[in-house]
Amino acid sequence: MTRCSEQLGRAGTPEAADLARILPDDERLRRGPVAIIECFQEIPCDPCADACRRGAILAFDKITDLPRVDPEHCNGCALCVVRCPGLAIFVVDVSGDGDMGTVKLPYEYLPLPRPGDDVAALDRLGQEVCRGKIVAVQRPAAFDRTALVTVEVPREQALIVRGIRAGQGRRSDG
Amino acid sequence: MTGTATAPLVEAAIIGGGPAGLCAALELARAGIRCLVVDRQHVLGGQLIKQTHRFFGSRSERAGQRGFEIGKQLAAELLQHDGVTVWLEGTAVGYYAEDRTLLVERDGALCRVHVEALILATGAAERALAFAGNDLPGVYGAGAVQTLMNVYGVRPGERAVMIGAGNIGLIVAYQLIQAGVEVAAVLEAAPAVGGYWVHAAKLARAGVPIMTSHSIVAALGTDQVTGVRATKLDAKWQPVQGSQFEVPCDLVCLAVGLSPLTELATLAGCQLAYVPELGGYVPWHDEEMQTTVPGVFVAGDAAGVEEASSAMIEGTLAGLAVVNYLRPHSQYAASRKRAAAQLAALRAGPTAERIRAGLLKLSDHRPRLAGTGGEGK
Numbered sequence: 001m002t003r004c005s006e007q008l009g010r011a012g013t014p015e016a017a018d019l020a021r022i023l024p025d026d027e028r029l030r031r032g033p034v035a036i037i038e039c040f041q042e043i044p045c046d047p048c049a050d051a052c053r054r055g056a057i058l059a060f061d062k063i064t065d066l067p068r069v070d071p072e073h074c075n076g077c078a079l080c081v082v083r084c085p086g087l088a089i090f091v092v093d094v095s096g097d098g099d100m101g102t103v104k105l106p107y108e109y110l111p112l113p114r115p116g117d118d119v120a121a122l123d124r125l126g127q128e129v130c131r132g133k134i135v136a137v138q139r140p141a142a143f144d145r146t147a148l149v150t151v152e153v154p155r156e157q158a159l160i161v162r163g164i165r166a167g168q169g170r171r172s173d174g
Numbered sequence: 175m176t177g178t179a180t181a182p183l184v185e186a187a188i189i190g191g192g193p194a195g196l197c198a199a200l201e202l203a204r205a206g207i208r209c210l211v212v213d214r215q216h217v218l219g220g221q222l223i224k225q226t227h228r229f230f231g232s233r234s235e236r237a238g239q240r241g242f243e244i245g246k247q248l249a250a251e252l253l254q255h256d257g258v259t260v261w262l263e264g265t266a267v268g269y270y271a272e273d274r275t276l277l278v279e280r281d282g283a284l285c286r287v288h289v290e291a292l293i294l295a296t297g298a299a300e301r302a303l304a305f306a307g308n309d310l311p312g313v314y315g316a317g318a319v320q321t322l323m324n325v326y327g328v329r330p331g332e333r334a335v336m337i338g339a340g341n342i343g344l345i346v347a348y349q350l351i352q353a354g355v356e357v358a359a360v361l362e363a364a365p366a367v368g369g370y371w372v373h374a375a376k377l378a379r380a381g382v383p384i385m386t387s388h389s390i391v392a393a394l395g396t397d398q399v400t401g402v403r404a405t406k407l408d409a410k411w412q413p414v415q416g417s418q419f420e421v422p423c424d425l426v427c428l429a430v431g432l433s434p435l436t437e438l439a440t441l442a443g444c445q446l447a448y449v450p451e452l453g454g455y456v457p458w459h460d461e462e463m464q465t466t467v468p469g470v471f472v473a474g475d476a477a478g479v480e481e482a483s484s485a486m487i488e489g490t491l492a493g494l495a496v497v498n499y500l501r502p503h504s505q506y507a508a509s510r511k512r513a514a515a516q517l518a519a520l521r522a523g524p525t526a527e528r529i530r531a532g533l534l535k536l537s538d539h540r541p542r543l544a545g546t547g548g549e550g551k
Contacts, residue, residue: 010367010386011366012371043230045231045237085230086373086376088372109352126378144240163380
């Protein structure tokens with residue numbers, strides 16, 4: 001973690017140069033869904049490696065290691081997305097033929113969006129960059145209250161969209 | 175549970191039923207040592223009871239689980255053991271090292287408990303900040319806000335400004351959004367966020383501006399907070415003239431650090447050391463968490479402010495040390511080594527640099543004469 005952008009070091013949000021170090025190449029992105037771990041700081045945390053059943057998140061030597069994804073073994077199953085305490089993992093799928101791609105993201109606000117909802121799709125600074133359509137919302141007991149939301153966005157936005165604004169953020173249920 | 179003012183026959187007492195105290199008590203209970211856990215709250219768990227986020231760390235520190243679940247599990251596991259007495263809504267008000275007597279106030283009565291060993295796991299208190307209007311209704315410590323929301327289900331306001339971008343500030347700001355409160359801004363006096371970047375990134379995605387090199391000048395309003403006046407700070411942390419601006423809000427949350435709670439350690443005669451990296455005055459302690467008073471140990475934030483995962487392992491270390499203190503046994507070295515290695519791993523990264531510096535400083539403060547106690551403040 002010797003090099004990082006000004007914005008990352010000051011405010012914790014990565015810039016293009018930081019992301020360039022972790023993004024899979026275009027060829028891999030075209031082949032199918034893949035996990036992108038936006039974790040740039042050597043904090044003591046390793047549940048992601050434990051979550052992956054395919055060994056696609058390389059085992060840690062030290063608990064403060066940065067996670068590394070082996071894109072050849074990752075199938076984009078998203079099990080790691082809901083296990084990351086930092087909510088820093090996303091699964092991007094731009095493998096389809098059409099103009100659209102999907103982003104799977106962790107979501108811990110209520111009310112939950114519903115499939116079919118039209119939502120604001122937000123970048124890493126919370127700015128709306130386009131509209132998104134909710135494709136799926138999964139929250140089984142095993143996810144321990146973190147929902148996995150799949151949102152469809154134009155494919156060129158799939159590496160930019162990292163959040164959604166669904167409702168007012170108020171609690172509507174337990 | 176033991177009745178009012180009846181002293182239980184125990185060998186050790188643990189003051190504080192948070193992450194450190196619970197883990198310490200578990201080690202004693204597993205070794206079959208009768209012990210008393212005293213906590214001033216009505217429920218065990220300490221700060222864990224309001225931690226709704228998933229914990230960092232590794233599986234051995236229950237990483238990935240939410241803090242309040244960890245607290246419940248530790249408490250349930252502890253209560254399964256015979257020989258554990260828990261006094262809730264009790265306050266340890268003194269300890270007399272000469273005759274190893276602990277005084278606990280509970281149900282309006284004062285109870286005297288003789289113990290062979292004492293573990294201080296009293297935690298830490300939130301710091302305040304001096305600014306105009308800091309006594310207005312609507313100015314809270316972040317911990318209080320977290321308790322209101324996550325323990326009692328009370329939404330503390332409509333629009334908040336968080337002061338401090340350490341882990342507590344960042345996490346509580348996120349939990350405010352979860353509770354339906356708009357977070358107008360996070361102000362941080364330092365030039366960079368102090369908490370984990372992933373916590374800051376989560377807030378940024380939610381559209382919360384994280385304003386580094388900024389501080390609060392005043393809370394505005396007459397009967398309650400109606401906003402804050404903020405200023406930009408220069409490289410020397412001095413206000414930049416003409417940079418003041420106002421942010422409307424009805425809630426100001428202070429997350430500007432914690433100070434170890436050392437009153438009981440002082441009463442017990444433990445020598446304190448001033449180590450800013452650990453949160454200020456801390457009871458001097460050795461690698462086994464023993465203070466300068468023989469038989470008095472310390473663990474968790476009371477020994478130096480850190481993350482809850484570190485507090486749990488420190489509790490384990492103190493518990494193991496007390497077991498060995500009371501019943502020296504051959505497996506102690508191996509169990510201690512295991513826990514110490516876990517703790518060292520947690521403290522290995524760049525985010526724990528300050529803690530490592532503080533611990534180094536603490537060891538430099540090693541008192542020449544152990545056990546004399548009574549150092550003035």
